[in-house]
Amino acid sequence: MKKDEVLLNLQNAVVLANFEDALSWTGYGLKEGIPPFELITEGLSKGMINVGKKYEDGDYYVTDMILSSGAMNEALTILLPFLKKRKSKYLGKVVLGSVTDDIHDIGKNIVATMLIGVGFDVYDLGVNVSKEEFINKAIEVQADIVGASAFMSSTYLYQLDIKKALDEAGLTPKVKYIIGGGAVYRQWAREIGADGFANDALEAVNLCKSFVSAKGV
CATH class of the missing domain: 1.10.1240.10 (Methionine synthase domain)
Known part of the structure; x- marks a missing residue:
């Protein structure tokens, strides 16, 4: 076949x-x-x-x-x-999760699996993840990238809260912040000051790889 x-x-x-x-x-x-x-x-x-x-x-x-x-x-x-x-070169650490009140994880799970496949250590926090959980895990593991997914129109504003929390914790610009999910779009990423937007899993992987490549990993 x-x-x-x-x-x-x-x-x-x-x-x-x-x-x-x-x-x-x-x-x-x-x-x-x-x-x-x-x-x-x-x-x-x-x-x-x-x-x-x-x-x-x-x-x-x-x-x-x-x-x-x-x-x-x-x-x-x-x-x-x-x-x-796979004998992939180690690329960095990524913290992923679906934002507060969002229980959808389809796209996030695909992204997590693909990131592992290309050489990232992935810390998947699951669904309904608070901004504090994102920040605490990013600090704990010394993450290179934080990714937040929002599938519902009632939850995407939490992506802005996470961006503010990253700034307040002094993690930016060292830690890159990317967003995605069915409820969001590229312009929203620009509006909140995210470092990137991914429309699908492959774009998310390439985006993460571009960030670590820029750091010389």
């Missing part, structure tokens, strides 16, 4: 929230020599992008997104050990 067919089947497994197929096509892809990173970017991630489009079009509900996310996460459990074994 051609690689494109395997990746398409993996995408469809996520869209249809078929846990069994997500696991089997992930395993098959690995057996056929498809790199784990590619299974994520061209398979699982694109599947979730399609799920997001269906949600925006009104064809899917939040419950559908949660189920699809579950299928994706099952596949990620297989891929994560392979990513951790």
Whole structure:
């Protein structure tokens, strides 16, 4: 079977929230020599992008997104050990989380997995993370980057609170701050003084890599 067919089947497994197929096509892809990173970017991630489009079009509900996310996460459990074994150059430390009152973690989880795959140490704080938790963890681990996700229009303002807290703690400009999520856009990042905005997981990875590259890592 051609690689494109395997990746398409993996995408469809996520869209249809078929846990069994997500696991089997992930395993098959690995057996056929498809790199784990590619299974994520061209398979699982694109599947979730399609799920997001269906949600925006009104064809899917939040419950559908949660189920699809579950299928994706099952596949990620297989891929994560392979990513951790990669001989990637160490790039830095990233603290991630979904902001206060936001329980959505689909995109964040993909970003975290992909960052690990390219050589970052990732400290994923989960969902409903307060600004204090972001700051405390950034100080504790001496983070290079803090990333905050907001999926809902009722929560994106917390990204501004985190930026202010980073400034007040004296962490900027040393610690770079990036934002993303379904509720935000590039102009919002500029308005609050964030260092960057990522529209998807691959853009987030490239953004983080550009920050550490500028530091000479």
